[in-house]
Amino acid sequence: MNKADKNTVLPDAAHPSPLQRAVIRLIQALLLGLTALQFAALLVPAWKGPLGDVAAVLLALFIVPAFLRARRTTRILFCFLATAVAGVTLSVGDLRPIWLGLHNAMLLGAFLCVLQLLRTIAHAGPAIREVRTRLGQLDARHVPGGFAVGAFGLGSFLSFGAHAVLAPLLMPEAGEGARRAAALGSIRGISFAAFWSPFFVGVAFVTHQMHDVPAGSVILLGLFCATLALLCDLASTGTGPRSLGRIIHGLAPLAPISAMIAAVFIAIMELTGMSAIGAVVVGVPLLSAVMLVVSGREQAPRILKTSLAGIVYGSDELLLVAAANVFAAVLAGLPGFAPTVAPLLAGLAPFPLLLAVLLLMLAAGALGFHPAISAAVLLGVFAILPDAVDRLALAVALIIGWSLAVTISPVGVTVMVAGQMFRVPYPKLIFSRNLGGALVICVAAAGGLSLLDMVLRAG
Numbered sequence: 001m002n003k004a005d006k007n008t009v010l011p012d013a014a015h016p017s018p019l020q021r022a023v024i025r026l027i028q029a030l031l032l033g034l035t036a037l038q039f040a041a042l043l044v045p046a047w048k049g050p051l052g053d054v055a056a057v058l059l060a061l062f063i064v065p066a067f068l069r070a071r072r073t074t075r076i077l078f079c080f081l082a083t084a085v086a087g088v089t090l091s092v093g094d095l096r097p098i099w100l101g102l103h104n105a106m107l108l109g110a111f112l113c114v115l116q117l118l119r120t121i122a123h124a125g126p127a128i129r130e131v132r133t134r135l136g137q138l139d140a141r142h143v144p145g146g147f148a149v150g151a152f153g154l155g156s157f158l159s160f161g162a163h164a165v166l167a168p169l170l171m172p173e174a175g176e177g178a179r180r181a182a183a184l185g186s187i188r189g190i191s192f193a194a195f196w197s198p199f200f201v202g203v204a205f206v207t208h209q210m211h212d213v214p215a216g217s218v219i220l221l222g223l224f225c226a227t228l229a230l231l232c233d234l235a236s237t238g239t240g241p242r243s244l245g246r247i248i249h250g251l252a253p254l255a256p257i258s259a260m261i262a263a264v265f266i267a268i269m270e271l272t273g274m275s276a277i278g279a280v281v282v283g284v285p286l287l288s289a290v291m292l293v294v295s296g297r298e299q300a301p302r303i304l305k306t307s308l309a310g311i312v313y314g315s316d317e318l319l320l321v322a323a324a325n326v327f328a329a330v331l332a333g334l335p336g337f338a339p340t341v342a343p344l345l346a347g348l349a350p351f352p353l354l355l356a357v358l359l360l361m362l363a364a365g366a367l368g369f370h371p372a373i374s375a376a377v378l379l380g381v382f383a384i385l386p387d388a389v390d391r392l393a394l395a396v397a398l399i400i401g402w403s404l405a406v407t408i409s410p411v412g413v414t415v416m417v418a419g420q421m422f423r424v425p426y427p428k429l430i431f432s433r434n435l436g437g438a439l440v441i442c443v444a445a446a447g448g449l450s451l452l453d454m455v456l457r458a459g
Contacts, residue, residue, distance in 0.1 A: 145239030151189025365405025
């Protein structure tokens with residue numbers, strides 16, 4: 001049994017026990033049912049009410065097997081949230097916020113499921129194999145920049161699955177210093193992609209909660225911020241224009257699939273008025289069906305089997321996201337909480353206010369809290385401070401804070417996967433140049449978004 005197994009009550013061992021298999025199958029069945037219900041509710045809005053209620057029940061049932069399978073750190077955080085929810089609920093005497101929180105989280109459950117499907121299909125495609133071949137020819141001194149740009153491109157739809165594509169590009173004899181530099185570059189690239197990509201939980205969560213803010217504006221502004229951050233990062237690693245040209249050439253095979261994905265989601269949002277997260281839940285199964293047909297009938301069963309098996313690996317994150325949504329809903333109903341906290345922020349100028357948001361997200365991540373928890377609490381506070389800062393600037397600040405927090409979190413999946421893929425102890429990935437870079441980006445983002453706030457208010 002390896003270290004990961006020891007941190008799990010019911011690990012996914014090579015030879016799982018009957019109880020382990022039962023828990024995994026139950027999680028798969030519940031999440032597949034939840035996804036199907038949300039898919040149908042998005043296509044037929046008239047069914048949204050009853051289907052949503054059934055989906056909320058499935059999500060509630062999912063909590064027990066997900067808790068049994070979760071890592072130790074996830075269980076500790078969940079117990080903390082569950083205790084807080086129970087205490088507030090007993091003091092208020094109202095169970096309705098729990099039901100509301102489950103309703104708020106169920107679409108995110110479907111979102112995580114369909115992402116696994118897209119990740120599996122894309123990873124098996126010829127474009128990824130060609131990218132791996134091209135990037136494998138990079139000079140050693142271009143590794144940090146190459147891995148950052150590669151993770152930025154791949155991570156935009158593979159998320160932390162980009163680590164699995166990039167890590168094998170390193171030579172087997174590469175030393176720990178080279179592996180650490182590559183891993184840190186890959187983490188930064190994925191973090192920058194999370195500023196804007198609708199395939200990341202942060203963008204999906206914030207745009208879902210702040211439905212009054214146009215998702216397209218959030219994504220475009222996030223992409224602008226991410227591009228600036230990436231260019232500054234490349235400059236700091238000495239990646240010049242010629243090297244960048246080679247890296248972009250290496251990523252060129254991704255252009256067709258990226259363009260197709262973007263076109264499909266933009267069309268769905270424009271034609272139906274769906275949110276970004278809704279467009280992903282509806283669009284990914286449709287895209288995946290097309291991609292499976294193109295890949296050939298003989299590969300489809302293997303890809304679908306791999307995707308189904310991979311659903312359970314997102315159960316830890318969904319468990320915490322669901323708990324955070326319930327916690328936020330209960331907290332919002334607690335008399336006096338937001339009115340007590342809000343005056344501490346009221347009256348601040350946009351720059352210190354946005355900087356406080358970013359640093360609070362970063363600090364919570366460093367302490368091991370899932371960003372959904374800190375984002376949910378901050379959204380509750382800003383609900384009674386509607387004029388403190390422009391909503392678009394706030395949304396992007398929350399997403400950037402979320403994206404940076406996972407790069408320094410001791411329990412962040414992105415860092416843990418990077419540690420495994422690149423064979424680097426993950427504490428060495430937390431206490432690194434990425435920490436200083438995150439602080440610099442927070443200050444720069446607060447300054448830029450405060451200027452945006454000023455322009456939007458003047459207009």
